[in-house]
Amino acid sequence: MTKVVLLLCWLSWGVQALAAGAQQKLESKAVTVLCYHTFLGKTSIFTDFSLAEFSEQIKQLVGAGYRFVSLAQVENGEISGQKNLLVMFDDGHHTAATAFNQVMAPQGLPAVFALFPAGIASPHYMNWEQVKALAEVPGNAIVVHGYHHEKLFDRFARSNPQQFMDEFEKAKNILEKKLNQTFHTFVYPYGVISASGKEQLKKSGYLYAYGLAQRPLLIPLSTNPDPLALPRYMLTRPLVKQVLAKLLRVP
Numbered sequence: 079m080t081k082v083v084l085l086l087c088w089l090s091w092g093v094q095a096l097a098a099g100a101q102q103k104l105e106s107k108a109v110t111v112l113c114y115h116t117f118l119g120k121t122s123i124f125t126d127f128s129l130a131e132f133s134e135q136i137k138q139l140v141g142a143g144y145r146f147v148s149l150a151q152v153e154n155g156e157i158s159g160q161k162n163l164l165v166m167f168d169d170g171h172h173t174a175a176t177a178f179n180q181v182m183a184p185q186g187l188p189a190v191f192a193l194f195p196a197g198i199a200s201p202h203y204m205n206w207e208q209v210k211a212l213a214e215v216p217g218n219a220i221v222v223h224g225y226h227h228e229k230l231f232d233r234f235a236r237s238n239p240q241q242f243m244d245e246f247e248k249a250k251n252i253l254e255k256k257l258n259q260t261f262h263t264f265v266y267p268y269g270v271i272s273a274s275g276k277e278q279l280k281k282s283g284y285l286y287a288y289g290l291a292q293r294p295l296l297i298p299l300s301t302n303p304d305p306l307a308l309p310r311y312m313l314t315r316p317l318v319k320q321v322l323a324k325l326l327r328v329p
């Protein structure tokens with residue numbers, strides 16, 4: 079009799095453990111990272127959208143029940159479910175500030191700005207006051223996007239080690255000094271990832287770096303195959319319909 083009770087207990091524990099495993103799988107957490115560039119409304123530029131197009135895309139995603147999460151929530155693992163978006167604006171073009179201020183800020187949606195110091199305050203780019211104002215919006219974050227926005231190939235590290243290092247270290251130092259905060263997240267210009275780049279990121283004190291790949295970002299970040307090669311979807315005119323359709327299909 080005791081044996082039967084023990085067997086039943088064991089079976090019941092086994093079933094519960096299996097159910098918990100299945101539940102855990104169902105509750106796996108992910109974020110889709112979207113990468114935008116400019117908002118000039120020029121159909122000839124493949125990474126450009128008009129403000130009206132951007133507004134419509136955000137409206138559709140909000141309507142579909144997506145949560146717009148902050149970089150801090152992503153890095154702290156404060157995410158639930160799969161229907162999450164992290165919006166990044168690359169390069170610091172002045173129209174990205176307009177898009178954020180006109181479309182996202184009024185809805186209280188956070189964003190990330192990937193910036194390279196050599197671009198800031200140059201023609202068509204945000205000035206430091208704009209960058210500071212965007213950085214101060216609760217939920218927003220700035221991440222480092224190189225110093226000159228160079229392609230960070232291994233051959234660049236070999237041919238000009240100082241300039242290569244500047245892309246990581248000088249960029250970080252300037253942004254930290256100007257914005258009075260510390261940075262540990264990098265975005266590879268053009269999505270170029272190299273062994274030398276990863277090595278330099280570690281030396282310069284970075285913890286995370288984003289490239290371009292069409293797959294979701296797993297939460298916690300440590301569960302991704304490589305924290306220095308995290309994925310983002312770059313939104314382009316040829317791709318936008320496909321990416322949005324995929325996102326809008328998620329139940």
Ligand SMILES: [Zn+2]
Pocket residue numbers: 168169223227267268
């Ligand atoms: Zn860029």
